[in-house]
Amino acid sequence: MEFLVEGLKMLTWQQLVMYGIGVLLIWLAIKKEYEPALLLPMGFGAILVNLPASGVLNQILPGVGEAQGIIQWLFEIGIEASEAMPVLLFIGIGAMIDFGPLLSNPKMFLFGAGAQFGIFAAILLAVVLGFDLNDAASIGIIGAADGPTSILVSQILNSNYIGAIAVAAYSYMALVPVIQPFAIRLVTTKKERMIRMDYNPASVSKTARIVFPIAVTAVVGLVAPSSVALVGFLMFGNLIRECGVLTTMSETAQTTLANLITLLLGITISFSMQADKFVTINTLMIMLIGVFAFVADTIGGVLLAKFINLFSKKKINPMVGAAGISAFPMSSRVVQKMAMQEDPGNVILMHAAGANVSGQIASVIAGGLVINLVTSFLG
Amino acid sequence: MNNIMAALDIMWKGMGGIFVTVLIIMLIVYVMGKIGKK
Numbered sequence: 496m497e498f499l500v501e502g503l504k505m506l507t508w509q510q511l512v513m514y515g516i517g518v519l520l521i522w523l524a525i526k527k528e529y530e531p532a533l534l535l536p537m538g539f540g541a542i543l544v545n546l547p548a549s550g551v552l553n554q555i556l557p558g559v560g561e562a563q564g565i566i567q568w569l570f571e572i573g574i575e576a577s578e579a580m581p582v583l584l585f586i587g588i589g590a591m592i593d594f595g596p597l598l599s600n601p602k603m604f605l606f607g608a609g610a611q612f613g614i615f616a617a618i619l620l621a622v623v624l625g626f627d628l629n630d631a632a633s634i635g636i637i638g639a640a641d642g643p644t645s646i647l648v649s650q651i652l653n654s655n656y657i658g659a660i661a662v663a664a665y666s667y668m669a670l671v672p673v674i675q676p677f678a679i680r681l682v683t684t685k686k687e688r689m690i691r692m693d694y695n696p697a698s699v700s701k702t703a704r705i706v707f708p709i710a711v712t713a714v715v716g717l718v719a720p721s722s723v724a725l726v727g728f729l730m731f732g733n734l735i736r737e738c739g740v741l742t743t744m745s746e747t748a749q750t751t752l753a754n755l756i757t758l759l760l761g762i763t764i765s766f767s768m769q770a771d772k773f774v775t776i777n778t779l780m781i782m783l784i785g786v787f788a789f790v791a792d793t794i795g796g797v798l799l800a801k802f803i804n805l806f807s808k809k810k811i812n813p814m815v816g817a818a819g820i821s822a823f824p825m826s827s828r829v830v831q832k833m834a835m836q837e838d839p840g841n842v843i844l845m846h847a848a849g850a851n852v853s854g855q856i857a858s859v860i861a862g863g864l865v866i867n868l869v870t871s872f873l874g
Numbered sequence: 875m876n877n878i879m880a881a882l883d884i885m886w887k888g889m890g891g892i893f894v895t896v897l898i899i900m901l902i903v904y905v906m907g908k909i910g911k912k
Contacts, residue, residue: 615885
């Protein structure tokens with residue numbers, strides 16, 4: 496009857512820690528509703544992959560040979576081979592985004608750019624802490640505040656820490672309502688947070704809405720070729736939305752496709768949450784660098800707004816700069832809430848929404864540039 | 875030290891690249907807006 500306890504005898508303390516982490520992620524997903532679509536599958540997957548000799552991973556069975564495990568297969572096909580899952584998810588994300596607030600107020604593009612500062616600050620910090628350049632860049636991309644971008648970049652750069660990076664990226668996206676207000680208050684005064692902004696949007700023609708995704712794909716693809724998969728599929732989804740003749744397809748992309756891929760992506764990523772790779776001091780450092788990246792993103796966007804205010808007659812509420820991170824729509828709502836707390840009746844949501852969607856584009860540009868620049872150093 | 879210099883280089887080139895790309899896109903949006911008004 497010894498075969499019944501063989502699994503128990505193979506259990507390591509690191510695997511027990513991973514069960515705890517899995518349960519924590521599930522709890523955060525259900526009780527706190529932190530990105531449940533990702534954290535719940537990741538949490539459950541973390542338990543699955545850390546059961547001794549788990550059948551969801553490839554195993555060598557005596558007398559039979561190799562038996563393929565489903566989660567390992569999903570990872571090899573869906574992520575390792577061509578980053579298919581995060582890229583396909585971007586079709587759904589692109590179909591969900593309305594670039595109208597940005598197209599009618601293009602100045603907000605600048606804050607999407609400024610709020611990517613945290614990526615590069617985090618790369619620098621990771622390097623100082625001793626990570627190799629490819630791992631540091633993969634960790635830094637947590638600051639893109641975009642799960643698919645983080646997974647894609649860390650996979651292309653062959654990082655050893657995809658699991659920790661994915662957990663950090665999705666967890667901190669859910670924690671934007673905690674992280675951003677703290678960071679914003681560090682670098683702004685109450686008076687600055689009370690600045691009111693007029694909203695006089697330019698009208699946006701249907702032609703502009705259709706030309707925009709095509710133009711962005713071309714421009715970004717020429718500047719950062721490694722980002723073509725991400726930006727191309729993001730803009731493809733948006734084009735499906737805006738063309739006006741593919742309503743059913745747009746709805747499918749926003750709902751069925753996005754949900755299906757999200758469901759599989761979460762559980763697939765758990766492949767990289769195996770205890771021997773995850774329960775290390777480096778994982779803890781990655782979590783800390785990830786927080787730093789989000790804080791630096793926020794500060795970067797806010798400081799850019801304050802810089803622009805030095806030369807601008809019409810003052811910008813610097814909190815709008817913080818909304819330039821890619822965590823859409825969470826960040827713009829956080830900024831609006833803070834504005835109302837300081838000055839009830841101060842509505843800056845549409846400005847913040849413009850900055851927020853520009854962050855989606857800027858984060859993809861950042862991902863592509865990081866891949867290009869890092870590979871040129873490593874080559 | 876090499877990696878730190880590389881990270882600093884990546885920082886200025888990365889941020890510069892993002893801003894240049896965003897400015898090009900802003901220009902395209904501005905031109906589209908002008909064409910749309912005509």
